Amino acid sequence: MHYEEQEYSKRIDLDTFNKLLVFAKPYKKEILILIIQMILLALVDAIFPKLNQYAIDLFAAKRNLDGFPYYCILVIGLVVFQAANVRLMILNAGKVENSIPYDIRKAAFNKLQELSIAYYDRTPVGWIMARLTSDVKRLGVTLSWHLVDFFWSIFLIVIMTVMMLITHVGYALLVLSVVPFLVIISMIFQKIILHNFRKARKLNSQITAGFNEGITGAKTIKSLSIEGHMLNEFKGLTTEMKNFTVKAATISSIYTPIILFLGSIATGLVLWKSGSQIGEYAISYGTIVAFSSYAVQFFEPVKQFARVFTELQYTQASAERVVTLLDTKNDIIDSQEVIERFGGMFDSNREEWPAFIGNIEFRNVTFRYKEGGNILENxxxxxxxxxxxxxxxxxxxxxxxxxxxACRFYEPTEGSILIDGV
Incomplete structure (x- = not known):
């Protein structure tokens, strides 16, 4: 339980995610379709307030139902299209969510087969299990559902901004006036939330390692009568993780109401400004309703974007740990000449293997583990x-x-070990 992980970057590191995007390349077609579906989804969402504006100004205000049946057909058609689009999007995102973690786990497991015994000496099994399970699962969710929410939020914000500017520039600027405050608040919360999420993920690895030690080392624990010590140590880890998780959840619970409050301010500004202009017929009732809807809806994708941003910070802690595993350098590496002749670990060329006799020679071998003095010397x-x-x-x-x-679980620090003189 005393394994200490390396410290990672304090900010969102795009290089970390770029290293994992290689696993998304085989599914670029599905991801491209997802992006197109998000554009269509955002476009239809942004159209509805505009349709309500036309309905109020053309049908309700003028008490004229000419063309109303066509309006109903258009609305029903958009609803059906939206439902079909959402269903296809869910199927597509589900495929990406399950396929990418499969590929990452396979790559990670292959990496584990390549690594030497020395890696397992210094790395707890619980740390490895957490990388292959919870961390990889979170990456799959991020590269599918969070990707969906991210693009939907971005496209809806852009489309709604254009719609508002087309409808009324002055009111659009009122709604957008609160955005700088939102950006500043997001930057403040980023550092706090990311710190707590990283701590929680680090403790999660230690807890998983504690589970493994408690089960695989049960005989040793009982023979030494240290059950109480192990329980107290494990209890300390779980309590610390609970505290960090609750703190992160508390901060997130403060962040969302702030977003909603800013949205309410934007709506209030629109209603305050438009109230003095209705009587002068400078603005229609439909425009006020449309802008009220836009003011409320505009901060829904902003809130979603903020949520995805928070999840992205949480996911980075997982991404950093998975990348650390995938980038681990092997302590025992064959020369390029050997690989070209005899093949690698997973594609060995047995036809080239020389006849095995069985002579073993240790020649001036000195060996020491990374920590400590020489175990063997000359x-x-x-x-x-x-x-x-x-x-x-x-x-x-x-x-x-x-x-x-002799089994080449480790390489000698100095000297050489020969098999049949090689």
């Missing part, structure tokens, strides 16, 4: 094929290390 040993030898020595003298080196 060690020499020659074992002929078919020989049976016994390694005798006190605990810690290096018997197990010799076997591990």
């Amino acid at each position: 060690f020499n040993l020659s074992i002929k094929a078919g020989e049976t030898i016994a390694l005798v020595g006190e605990t810690g003298s290096g018997k197990t290390t010799i076997v591990n080196l």
Whole structure:
């Protein structure tokens, strides 16, 4: 439970996500279709307030129902189109959500097969399990549903801004006047939320590692009678994670009402300004209704964008950890000449393998683990094929290390180990 992860960047790092976008390339067709669906979804959402404006100004205000049946057909058609578009979007996003994590997990598992035993010595199983499960799952959700919400929010904000400017420039500027305050508030909340989410993810890894130690090391724990110590340590981690999670949720719960409050201010500004102009017929009732709808609707995608922005910060903590695993350098690397002749770990060329005799030679081998002194120093040993030898020595003298080196679980610090003279 004492494994310490590296510290990561304090801000959203696009390079981290760029490294993971390679897993999205096989599904660029589905993602492109998703983006198009989001554009259409945002366009229809922005059209409805405009249709309400026309209905009030053309039918209600003038008490004239000429063309009303066509209006109803148009509205019903848009509703049906929107429903069909949403259904297809859900199916498409679901495919992306499940496919990308599958590819990331496969790549991560392949990486784990390539890594040496030394990696597993210094990395708890719980940390690895958290990367392959909860972190990868969160990445899949981000690259599908959060991507959907992100593009829907962006396109709807842009389209509604254009619609408002076309309808009435003055009222549009009133609604947009609160946006700078929103940007400033978002920047303030970013740092606080990201810090707490990173802490929570780090503690989640330690808790998963604690579960693993408690189960796989149950015999050792009971034989040493340290159940109380393990329980207190685990309880401390879970309590700390609960505190950080509650703090992050509290901050997020403050952020959303602020967005809604800004939306209410924008609506109030529109109603205040338009109230003095209705009697002068400078503005129609339909325009007021449309702008009231736009003022309320405008901050819904802004709120969604803020939510996705928060989730993106949460996801970065997961992305950083997955990328750390995928970018881990192996301690044992074959030369390019060996790979070209005999193949790699997953595509070995057995036809090129030389006949195996079984002679093993340790030649001036010195070995030490990353922490600590030399276990072996200028060690020499020659074992002929078919020989049976016994390694005798006190605990810690290096018997197990010799076997591990012969199996190439580790590379010698100095010297060389030859198999059949190679």
